[in-house]
Amino acid sequence: MMAEQQVLALNGDEAVALAVKQCNVDVVAAYPITPQTIIVERFSEYVHDGEVKTKFIRVESEHSALSACVGAAAAGARAFTATAANGLALMHEIVYIAASLRTPVVMAIVNRALSGPINIHCDHADSMAERDSGWVQLYTEDAQEAYDTVIQAFRIAEHPDVQLPVMVMLDGFLVSHTLQNVKVLPDKTVAEFVGQRKPVNIELFGEQVPLMLNPEKPVTFGPLDLYDYYYEHKMQQIHAMTKVPEVVRQVHDEYAKISGRSYGDGILQPYMMEDAEIALVGLSSTMGTVRTMVDKLRDRGIKAGALRIKMFRPFPHKQVAETLQNVKAVGVLDRSASIGAQGGPVFMEVRTALYDLPEKPVTVDFIYGLGGRDAPPTQIEQIFQKLREALEKKPEKTTMYIGVRT
Amino acid sequence: MTERWVPNLKQLAKKPELLSPGHRLCAGCAAGTIIRQVLKAVDDPVVIVNATGCLEVATTIFPYTAWRVPWIHNAFENAAATAAGIVAARDKMHHEGRIKQKYRVLVIGGDGSTYDIGLQAISGAFERGEDITYLLYDNEAYMNTGIQRSGGTPHGAWTTTTPAGKVIPGKELYKKPILDIFVAHGIPYAATATPSRPIDLMKKARKAFHKTPSFLHTLTPCNRGWRFPTNLTIKIAQLAVETCIFPLVEYEDGQWRLTDTSLTIAKNPQKKKPIEEYLKLQGRFKHLFTPENRHVIKEIQEDVDRRWQQILERTGLKP
Numbered sequence: 001m002m003a004e005q006q007v008l009a010l011n012g013d014e015a016v017a018l019a020v021k022q023c024n025v026d027v028v029a030a031y032p033i034t035p036q037t038i039i040v041e042r043f044s045e046y047v048h049d050g051e052v053k054t055k056f057i058r059v060e061s062e063h064s065a066l067s068a069c070v071g072a073a074a075a076g077a078r079a080f081t082a083t084a085a086n087g088l089a090l091m092h093e094i095v096y097i098a099a100s101l102r103t104p105v106v107m108a109i110v111n112r113a114l115s116g117p118i119n120i121h122c123d124h125a126d127s128m129a130e131r132d133s134g135w136v137q138l139y140t141e142d143a144q145e146a147y148d149t150v151i152q153a154f155r156i157a158e159h160p161d162v163q164l165p166v167m168v169m170l171d172g173f174l175v176s177h178t179l180q181n182v183k184v185l186p187d188k189t190v191a192e193f194v195g196q197r198k199p200v201n202i203e204l205f206g207e208q209v210p211l212m213l214n215p216e217k218p219v220t221f222g223p224l225d226l227y228d229y230y231y232e233h234k235m236q237q238i239h240a241m242t243k244v245p246e247v248v249r250q251v252h253d254e255y256a257k258i259s260g261r262s263y264g265d266g267i268l269q270p271y272m273m274e275d276a277e278i279a280l281v282g283l284s285s286t287m288g289t290v291r292t293m294v295d296k297l298r299d300r301g302i303k304a305g306a307l308r309i310k311m312f313r314p315f316p317h318k319q320v321a322e323t324l325q326n327v328k329a330v331g332v333l334d335r336s337a338s339i340g341a342q343g344g345p346v347f348m349e350v351r352t353a354l355y356d357l358p359e360k361p362v363t364v365d366f367i368y369g370l371g372g373r374d375a376p377p378t379q380i381e382q383i384f385q386k387l388r389e390a391l392e393k394k395p396e397k398t399t400m401y402i403g404v405r406t
Numbered sequence: 407m408t409e410r411w412v413p414n415l416k417q418l419a420k421k422p423e424l425l426s427p428g429h430r431l432c433a434g435c436a437a438g439t440i441i442r443q444v445l446k447a448v449d450d451p452v453v454i455v456n457a458t459g460c461l462e463v464a465t466t467i468f469p470y471t472a473w474r475v476p477w478i479h480n481a482f483e484n485a486a487a488t489a490a491g492i493v494a495a496r497d498k499m500h501h502e503g504r505i506k507q508k509y510r511v512l513v514i515g516g517d518g519s520t521y522d523i524g525l526q527a528i529s530g531a532f533e534r535g536e537d538i539t540y541l542l543y544d545n546e547a548y549m550n551t552g553i554q555r556s557g558g559t560p561h562g563a564w565t566t567t568t569p570a571g572k573v574i575p576g577k578e579l580y581k582k583p584i585l586d587i588f589v590a591h592g593i594p595y596a597a598t599a600t601p602s603r604p605i606d607l608m609k610k611a612r613k614a615f616h617k618t619p620s621f622l623h624t625l626t627p628c629n630r631g632w633r634f635p636t637n638l639t640i641k642i643a644q645l646a647v648e649t650c651i652f653p654l655v656e657y658e659d660g661q662w663r664l665t666d667t668s669l670t671i672a673k674n675p676q677k678k679k680p681i682e683e684y685l686k687l688q689g690r691f692k693h694l695f696t697p698e699n700r701h702v703i704k705e706i707q708e709d710v711d712r713r714w715q716q717i718l719e720r721t722g723l724k725p
Contacts, residue, residue, distance in 0.1 A: 054498075060533070064527050072491035074492070224462065225468040
């Protein structure tokens with residue numbers, strides 16, 4: 001049943017903080033870093049005004065923030081943290097450990113360029129550097145979606161078939177610091193939707209015991225694991241990741257019923273893709289501009305389409321290939337570079353996904369917006385124009401750098 | 407209540423071992439002895455957070471574990487932060503009735519994870535006043551990776567990264583004053599202990615469990631890294647106390663105290679042994695006993711004497 005919703009003017013960071021407040025998170029450990037800082041500030045206000053019962057640990061670094069979340073989650077609690085850019089890079093070691101210990105932590109990443117040179121603006125280099133870590137990665141387009149996705153993220157992470165940490169991305173400044181009317185569910189509705197964290201059971205000496213640090217049923221977390229078992233444990237993570245798409249879809253659909261909001265199927269959000277001849281594929285806030293441009297091109301009789309990838313990990317290869325199979329020229333928007341590779345991270349995934357199609361479309365990577373450089377509609381229009389040219393003549397280069405001085 | 411607790415060895419011998427036999431610590435390693443003594447002193451359920459190091463590696467090779475208590479290893483430098491998360495989770499869940507009993511959280515780290523790579527996380531945890539007991543087992547180098555120097559390696563010692571070379575004879579620098587560093591954070595309890603004085607160690611461990619955040623610094627002779635026969639572990643630990651290179655001290659609510667053997671020495675200064683007696687049993691100091699390096703022994707002795715005087719002043723025992 002749809003809940004009564006309030007409309008609040010919130011920026012992306014505030015929307016995330018509010019979602020965390022409503023999710024009855026047991027432990028938040030965080031450190032401020034631009035442009036994520038507002039999440040920490042708002043949450044501090046909730047704590048100091050007595051609006052949450054969450055234990056809030058103001059740690060001395062991001063490395064400790066995630067470490068504390070791993071400890072809290074291993075102890076059986078629901079834990080959350082947020083970071084960006086260099087903060088995430090500092091956490092890197094523990095990002096992998098959180099996944100391998102199967103601690104269902106939720107972390108908001110306010111995407112920002114990785115140093116150097118130091119830069120505080122939007123770029124996806126930070127979360128892309130963690131794409132092989134074993135976390136579920138969900139990229140959101142605006143403050144509303146960031147709010148909705150954080151709430152869903154706890155359900156996804158803590159699902160018994162998953163038990164993996166989840167990153168929810170929102171674009172630095174473009175979303176984090178931009179006010180938007182956000183529809184907000186009542187506290188009670190969110191609390192009922194997410195419930196309370198229940199650790200999964202494991203079999204120990206023939207008995208079912210909760211997987212948590214519990215003196216009544218002691219368990220050893222994080223032992224030394226050499227060549228005789230490490231690979232099997234990695235396989236368990238790999239297997240758990242294959243369960244994610246179905247859970248993401250289920251949780252997304254269930255949430256749509258109470259909120260009235262959906263984002264494609266929670267994995268991909270296609271726009272005008274049914275008969276598209278040219279299409280742009282990408283992540284996050286830029287895709288709103290892309291959709292506007294698709295409308296303009298459609299008005300001019302050009303069969304353009306857009307495909308926003310919401311779930312980047314696990315990457316929905318089959319679904320992407322199915323959605324793009326009849327497109328003649330596919331452009332990929334990458335807001336980060338994989339220096340020395342054949343294109344950006346999104347491009348490499350999309351192009352790989354298309355490899356098994358009997359008729360492969362022309363695919364071109366457009367690297368744009370690094371370090372927060374603006375991606376105005378005119379730029380997207382230019383990119384579509386290049387795609388139309390690619391229909392006529394296959395471009396010599398598969399990667400184009402857009403909006404940069406040469 | 408806890409102040410006057412005197413360990414009863416007969417009773418404690420009956421208490422189940424929480425670190426079970428069959429672990430892979432080296433013969434002669436003091437770490438296992440220390441952990442068992444510390445765990446004899448805990449009177450509540452305990453959860454252990456173990457930093458990367460010898461103890462972690464030697465007690466948990468999958469699919470085995472030597473731990474009969476809940477135990478977690480996260481990484482090298484973050485045991486104190488991990489513990490803070492556990493404490494927060496424990497308090498929240500206990501308050502809501504989701505767990506029945508509050509447990510103690512014991513953090514165990516070696517000198518690498520305490521003096522060096524994990525110093526920041528410990529500093530943060532102590533600043534925040536976390537309800538944790540931090541146990542340092544100090545074997546004075548990165549023993550797990552093959553005897554490399556740490557901030558806890560003493561002056562003059564040979565390690566694989568401070569070799570006894572022709573120009574530089576061992577480690578040039580001195581041990582960090584780690585106890586002072588943590589006391590300066592304003593924690594209510596800190597102490598040193600050695601496995602050679604188990605009653606003293608257990609009394610301190612009991613206090614460290616009750617007066618948190620607390621720091622217990624144990625000297626952990628390592629026969630592999632210090633180069634001595636496996637039967638000398640306890641003797642060398644005791645010589646460290648008797649030469650005053652590792653005095654048994656206690657800091658409690660602003661008061662410094664000497665305890666056990668060290669208190670006896672303070673009252674009977676003639677019992678203080680020359681540092682050579684400690685150094686000569688250990689291969690890591692062997693190169694100091696040559697004519698060209700003798701001056702280093704003198705430097706070590708001067709440093710020991712200076713620090714001992716400082717402790718006597720602090721404890722009001724200076725003659």
